[in-house]
Amino acid sequence: IVLTQSPGTLSLSPGERATLSCRASQSVSSLFRGWYQQKPGQAPRLLMYAASSRASGIPERFSGSESGTDFTLTISRLEPEDFAVYYCQIYGGSLITFGQGTRLEIK
């Protein structure tokens, strides 16, 4: 299963709304869809699992949704610490796959 994230880079200002997308090439159960945030020099951090469940300690401004083979991470109002690279991840076909990443940068 191939995961395609879009856009590759997203340039926004603090306070704006960010919408990051991930498309799977085949159907994947909602249970097996997740999102991670990675800042330079750090390990990834789990944000969302089962498509729309926030991980422990993740602020409410982060939310997840899905439609068919597409799933979306939304950050309602960007804080300065949200600018990072975001990866989607699925489990399907006996394989765990990450998307290529979306870089969220300050405009």
Added chain:
Amino acid sequence: QLQLQESGPGLVRPSETRSLTCTVSGGSIGSGGYYWAWIRQAPGKGLEWIGSVFSTGRTYYNSSLKTRVTISIDTSNNQFSLTLNSVSAADTSVYYCARHVWSGGSYFDFWGQGTLVTVSS
């Protein structure tokens, strides 16, 4: 709070076999029904799942690496390990260990800080 720490050689010569170890603290890797995973990231690139091991020793591997990878678990020392055979420059990456929840979903909720492995002669 669960903590994971990778250890192992930072420089490896091409064609060699090398191992990395992940030491877990703040919880027992033999309980809780979790898997334990290795994930890598080549410089400037995305994330690649290598494989996962359960407390019983059952393993699942990325098919693209399966012939060169072995993941094992040592519950008595609260550690799990990755062995990679016949390494090449393409294996140069930061290697992360992580706790893998694989029940009611599939995701990695605790990560080590990562260790850079460089393959070079």
